[in-house]
Amino acid sequence: MKQLKNHPYHLVDPSPWPLLGSLGTFIMLSGLIKWFHLNSPNLFLLGLFINTLIMYQWWRDVTRESTFQGLHTFKVTLGLRWGMILFITSEIFFFLAFFWSFLHSSLSPSIELGMNWPPKGIDPFNPLEIPLLNTLILLTSGLTVTWTHHSMMENNYNQSIQSLLLTVLLGFYFTMLQAYEYMEAPFTIADSVYGSTFFMTTGLHGLHVIIGSTFLFICLMRMFYNHFSSIHHFGFEAAAWYWHFVDVVWLFLYILIYWWGS
Numbered sequence: 001m002k003q004l005k006n007h008p009y010h011l012v013d014p015s016p017w018p019l020l021g022s023l024g025t026f027i028m029l030s031g032l033i034k035w036f037h038l039n040s041p042n043l044f045l046l047g048l049f050i051n052t053l054i055m056y057q058w059w060r061d062v063t064r065e066s067t068f069q070g071l072h073t074f075k076v077t078l079g080l081r082w083g084m085i086l087f088i089t090s091e092i093f094f095f096l097a098f099f100w101s102f103l104h105s106s107l108s109p110s111i112e113l114g115m116n117w118p119p120k121g122i123d124p125f126n127p128l129e130i131p132l133l134n135t136l137i138l139l140t141s142g143l144t145v146t147w148t149h150h151s152m153m154e155n156n157y158n159q160s161i162q163s164l165l166l167t168v169l170l171g172f173y174f175t176m177l178q179a180y181e182y183m184e185a186p187f188t189i190a191d192s193v194y195g196s197t198f199f200m201t202t203g204l205h206g207l208h209v210i211i212g213s214t215f216l217f218i219c220l221m222r223m224f225y226n227h228f229s230s231i232h233h234f235g236f237e238a239a240a241w242y243w244h245f246v247d248v249v250w251l252f253l254y255i256l257i258y259w260w261g262s
Contacts, residue, residue, distance in 0.1 A: 171213030
């Protein structure tokens with residue numbers, strides 16, 4: 001018989017997912033090295049497949065604990081909130097390093113760059129074309145995700161589903177446009193510090209957009225199955241915070257790298 005607890009905290013049951021997730025990540029990163037050296041992606045794809053299965057099952061367990069077992073009490077949710085706040089803070093400093101690198105190189109271009117920014121031979125993107133369209137897409141998605149939150153707090157199921165679906169579609173549309181932009185790019189990551197900082201910063205932001213879109217898509221699936229209520233929906237709230245962070249980073253990225261840097 002399970003013993004009743006007399007505290008509001010959630011002491012998680014033993015789980016195989018952290019260990020298996022570490023092994024899956026090890027296989028995936030070993031496969032990435034193999035891919036680079038031997039041009040064979042099979043080990044990387046195996047690791048990615050293992051990690052995808054583990055993520056699905058781990059998220060399933062967390063969903064069961066929060067939605068069906070009622071283990072995410074107010075005290076637990078408060079801890080999750082602080083965890084998400086600290087995670088986003090760490091992400092801010094992560095991007096700050098790349099912006100610092102870009103500004104360091106652009107404000108005082110060295111003799112190797114011809115003391116010129118952008119360096120001679122680099123043809124930067126027109127900030128009024130795809131970059132501006134992507135800015136409008138992300139700003140619109142910020143509005144639609146806020147619409148979802150308000151609809152959820154008002155128990156408006158239909159509008160919550162519609163607005164979140166629109167947000168997810170805008171996120172994937174942004175990714176498609178960025179992929180097209182990369183294919184048409186007149187320079188590469190190997191083209192001086194400009195190419196390196198451009199592709200590292202925009203590429204990592206693009207990765208965050210994919211992660212955020214997936215996060216919101218999982219919330220859309222959970223919303224479809226009525227996992228959220230007007231007073232208990234931190235899973236979605238965390239996704240919305242993350243999406244707003246991605247929005248704000250893009251604004252800085254657009255202004256500094258696409259507009260001012262060109």
